[in-house]
Amino acid sequence: MNANEISTGPAVVMRHVSRTYGDPANPVHALRDVSVDIRRSEFTAVMGPSGSGKSTLMNVMAGLDEATSGQIWLGQTPIVGLDDTARTLLRRTNIGFVFQSFNLIPTLTADENIRLPFVLAGHKPDAVQQAWIAHLVGSLGLRDRLDHLPSQLSGGQQQRVAIVRALAGRPTIILADEPTGALDTRTSREVLTLLTTAAREYGQGIAMVTHDPVAASYADRILVLADGRIVGEYRGLDPHQISDLLINLQGAAA
Ligand SMILES: Nc1ncnc2c1ncn2[C@@H]1O[C@H](COP(=O)(O)OP(=O)(O)OP(=O)(O)O)[C@@H](O)[C@H]1O
Ligand SMILES: [Mg+2]
Numbered sequence: 001m002n003a004n005e006i007s008t009g010p011a012v013v014m015r016h017v018s019r020t021y022g023d024p025a026n027p028v029h030a031l032r033d034v035s036v037d038i039r040r041s042e043f044t045a046v047m048g049p050s051g052s053g054k055s056t057l058m059n060v061m062a063g064l065d066e067a068t069s070g071q072i073w074l075g076q077t078p079i080v081g082l083d084d085t086a087r088t089l090l091r092r093t094n095i096g097f098v099f100q101s102f103n104l105i106p107t108l109t110a111d112e113n114i115r116l117p118f119v120l121a122g123h124k125p126d127a128v129q130q131a132w133i134a135h136l137v138g139s140l141g142l143r144d145r146l147d148h149l150p151s152q153l154s155g156g157q158q159q160r161v162a163i164v165r166a167l168a169g170r171p172t173i174i175l176a177d178e179p180t181g182a183l184d185t186r187t188s189r190e191v192l193t194l195l196t197t198a199a200r201e202y203g204q205g206i207a208m209v210t211h212d213p214v215a216a217s218y219a220d221r222i223l224v225l226a227d228g229r230i231v232g233e234y235r236g237l238d239p240h241q242i243s244d245l246l247i248n249l250q251g252a253a254a
Contacts, residue, residue: 010073011173011205012038012061017070019056019228030056032228034070038173043199043206045216047242048225049250054209057225058175061207062095063087075172092121096166100178102158104150110161111146117169129168136164140194156187163191167198174198176208180215192218213242224249 019031030053038044038061046054059065061072063079072079074094079087096117097103104113114133118125125133137143140160150158159179166174176195180188196218198204208219216222217239224232226249234245 009040010037011040011075012036012207013071013073014061015071017060017067017072019053019060019065020068029228031060031067034228034230036223036230038205038207040172040205041199041203042221043196043219044208045219045222046207046209046225047211047216047222047246048231049246052225053228054225055177056228058177058207058209061173062097062175063091092117093169094172096169096171096174098159098162098166098174098176098179100181102150102155102162102182104158104161104165106150109147109149110142110153110157113150113161114146114165114168117165121169125168132170133164133168136167140164140190154187156183156190159183159187159191160194163194167202167204170202170204173205173207176206178209178211180210180212188212188215213239213246216242 015035017031017034018029021028021030034057046057048054056065060067063074063082067080070080074090077090079090082090105116108116114137115125118129137146140163142157142160142164145153145157150161153161159182163179174195180191183191192215195206195208199206199220208215210216217237220235222234222237222242223230224234224245231249232245237245
């Protein structure tokens with residue numbers, strides 16, 4: 001909201017991160033030696049075939065899953081080696097999640113869902129945070145929907161509530177896994193435009209997994225994963241070029 005609050009430093013730094021599942025005799029290498037920075041003020045799309053490690057990348061970045069090796073910093077804080085409690089606290093203040101399935105609490109109103117992260121953190125939004133939430137709610141057209149339960153909202157409205165909740169605490173990074181997967185074209189565009197605005201105008205770092213070339217074209221840069229490695233980084237591609245890129249990648253893997 002305030003220009004001098006915008007920072008362009010890294011939101012997440014990963015160095016030589018690997019994540020291996022399964023028993024050592026028959027390991028699954030979900031991430032292999034991944035080094036990447038996700039900057040504040042930048043909207044990054046993460047693409048790649050099914051099973052290439054996209055969700056693992058998000059989960060490891062968020063401290064929801066532990067790296068097998070390598071180093072990760074969330075803002076200034078190294079997260080490898082932190083215990084569960086410390087990681088939960090770090091996540092609460094530094095990460096906003098948006099999922100394909102909205103993940104709203106069905107028994108809470110839109111307004112209560114938006115405020116839930118503050119309740120969990122044990123403090124009410126202060127005046128600045130209240131104003132920020134009101135701004136987000138207004139700009140997403142949710143003002144007269146705040147008293148509704150999720151079941152009384154359309155899919156697009158539910159996703160907008162989830163996005164306000166993710167943005168409300170001004171986290172270091174927003175991690176979004178297929179946020180437009182369940183939305184119609186028009187609502188998808190609204191959501192993507194909002195994420196773009198959050199990065200450009202409010203300095204929000206965003207990493208979004210998507211299979212949709214149109215959705216990815218809203219991002220500032222596209223990271224492509226294949227078989228647990230980052231195999232490409234692109235900027236300024238249109239949806240057509242993105243879909244060609246993915247088709248070529250599938251062809252190369254076949
Ligand atoms: N908890 C787990 N235990 C064992 N293997 C896992 C686990 N989680 C992921 N994997 C494996 O790691 C690899 C990467 O999985 P991941 O979920 O990150 O892929 P993805 O790129 O998100 O795929 P999709 O596009 O289908 O969501 C896959 O081979 C998967 O089977
Ligand atoms: Mg996935």
